[in-house]
Amino acid sequence: MLTHFSAMLIFALCISVVFGITQREQPRMMIRFGALCFFLFVAAVIVASWAMWAIKR
Helix, strand or coil, rough: CCCCCHHHHHHHHHHHHHHHHHHCCCHHHHHHHHHHHHHHHHHHHHHHHHHHHHHCC
């Protein structure tokens, strides 16, 4: 059973790999950019979830 958070992690990982490969030319920069994208996706989801929680209250 997949939770919303684990589904988001899988989505962020897949998209980050694609962004890293398609947006940079050197392998080292691909990895760094992919990791940055992954971190930003996860951070954005956490911030958005806290915002939705605050709005609901």
